[in-house]
Amino acid sequence: MIFHSFDFVFFLTIVIGGYWLLGHRVQNIFLLLASYYFYGYVYPWFLYLILASTVVDYSCGLAIVRFPKRKKIFLYLSLLTNLGLLGVFKYFGFFVDNVILLLTELGLPSFTNTISIILPVGISFYTFQTLSYTIDVYWGRMTPRRNFIDFALYVSFFPQLVAGPIERANRLLTQIEKKRVYSHQMMREGIFLIVWGFFKKLVIADNVAVIANMVFALENPSFYILWAGVFAFTIQIFGDFSAYTDIARGSAKLLGINLSPNFNHPYIAISPADFWSRWHISLSSWIKDYVFTPVTYSVMRRYRNPFISNQVGILITFLVIGFWHGPSWNFILFGLYFSSIYFIFDIFKRVVPLHISKSTAIQPLRMILMFVLFNISMLIFRGGEMVWIWHYFSLSPFGVDPQERQMALFLFSKALLYSIPIWLHIIYAHVRKLSYFQNRLQLLDHVNVAAVIVMFFGILILHSQVSSNFIYFQF
Numbered sequence: 001m002i003f004h005s006f007d008f009v010f011f012l013t014i015v016i017g018g019y020w021l022l023g024h025r026v027q028n029i030f031l032l033l034a035s036y037y038f039y040g041y042v043y044p045w046f047l048y049l050i051l052a053s054t055v056v057d058y059s060c061g062l063a064i065v066r067f068p069k070r071k072k073i074f075l076y077l078s079l080l081t082n083l084g085l086l087g088v089f090k091y092f093g094f095f096v097d098n099v100i101l102l103l104t105e106l107g108l109p110s111f112t113n114t115i116s117i118i119l120p121v122g123i124s125f126y127t128f129q130t131l132s133y134t135i136d137v138y139w140g141r142m143t144p145r146r147n148f149i150d151f152a153l154y155v156s157f158f159p160q161l162v163a164g165p166i167e168r169a170n171r172l173l174t175q176i177e178k179k180r181v182y183s184h185q186m187m188r189e190g191i192f193l194i195v196w197g198f199f200k201k202l203v204i205a206d207n208v209a210v211i212a213n214m215v216f217a218l219e220n221p222s223f224y225i226l227w228a229g230v231f232a233f234t235i236q237i238f239g240d241f242s243a244y245t246d247i248a249r250g251s252a253k254l255l256g257i258n259l260s261p262n263f264n265h266p267y268i269a270i271s272p273a274d275f276w277s278r279w280h281i282s283l284s285s286w287i288k289d290y291v292f293t294p295v296t297y298s299v300m301r302r303y304r305n306p307f308i309s310n311q312v313g314i315l316i317t318f319l320v321i322g323f324w325h326g327p328s329w330n331f332i333l334f335g336l337y338f339s340s341i342y343f344i345f346d347i348f349k350r351v352v353p354l355h356i357s358k359s360t361a362i363q364p365l366r367m368i369l370m371f372v373l374f375n376i377s378m379l380i381f382r383g384g385e386m387v388w389i390w391h392y393f394s395l396s397p398f399g400v401d402p403q404e405r406q407m408a409l410f411l412f413s414k415a416l417l418y419s420i421p422i423w424l425h426i427i428y429a430h431v432r433k434l435s436y437f438q439n440r441l442q443l444l445d446h447v448n449v450a451a452v453i454v455m456f457f458g459i460l461i462l463h464s465q466v467s468s469n470f471i472y473f474q475f
Helices: 006-019 024-039 046-066 068-105 123-139 148-156 169-177 184-217 223-254 272-276 281-303 306-325 329-351 360-383 386-393 402-431 441-462
Strands: none
Touching: 006 024, 006 223, 024 046, 024 148, 046 068, 046 123, 046 148, 068 123, 123 148, 123 169, 123 281, 148 169, 184 223, 184 402, 184 441, 223 360, 223 402, 272 329, 272 360, 281 306, 306 329, 329 360, 329 386, 360 386
């Protein structure tokens, strides 16, 4: 079931209507059933996978504490089960195809891959979510839960099940265990987030997607048209993914639950570190805690060099982030690209005096630079096969037909026009932090109501005629 459908609107209305009529314990059972219905709406057999992850991690969490001398065995069981399922369903085809290619290149007997495996929606997200619980129990950060219903709901909570945010047990599970109280304020916040999410998806992301899809469908785009398409995709992927997060957070608020914010205006970031503290925050923090920190600690113990341990940690971190996005070499290149610019920025930070790098005068230039660097990463991300990425980067800006430059300017201007609400939202977010508005919360509520009305009619009038699934459903 997809968010931007009448099926979901009807489903959410029914769930909310019944949910607040029930007591706390029955609420959780009701939400669990609703979540399983939501996830199995198209492919019911997906439920066997999420149930398997749930049972294994629930059992391993209890066993880790009950049998402390054997706790490492149960941690490995959790890792093997979750990463094994993820590996089979998401990466099996990638490894088999590359083995076939390697055997062919070496002139050795090969074979044909006739196996096609459907990728279960959201498997990357709930796998990381369940793993974090087991690892936290193993590290002593979390006490294992005995209530299976609560834990199963934590794994499958439908608003964030398919594309995040990737929630930790100490944030989401603890809310599930507590009694929720109906709040007019949370209802207002939830409605605003849902409408803003629908607006970003249907008006911004889907409209600029038409431009991006058209450009990347061209067999041989010119330099300027290609980069107009990349800019459109940069707007699309933020509008699309952040829209899902907003709808998820808004839907959860209507149920009295707060989900983690997953975006914090990433397009005003001034460095790679700043960018990843603003983009897909739940994944970035997960990778930082469960990959980067253990890796840097291990390397530091061996080499006693903070710089080397940090760079090795960053390299492995971004290889994991790249490969997490999909079984393709362009995603691995995406990770290598970001680890490279991290390294370059780190060198510059060591060389450039602090008073210059922190100067407010150059912050706009740093924002523009980081935005350009992210656009480059999006060409790698969207480019597909390596041969196409190489072709795209080999295009020359010189000798381009003037008509193609005009067409590129038109496409860029159109994408920029659709992106205006994103930039306005950044300004609004900063303005509302001013002390003048902090003391006038009722005025902000009126502004939000007006914005909801404007966005509602904007959706009716400006929605794209071509609708597409959320991009991160494929991850």
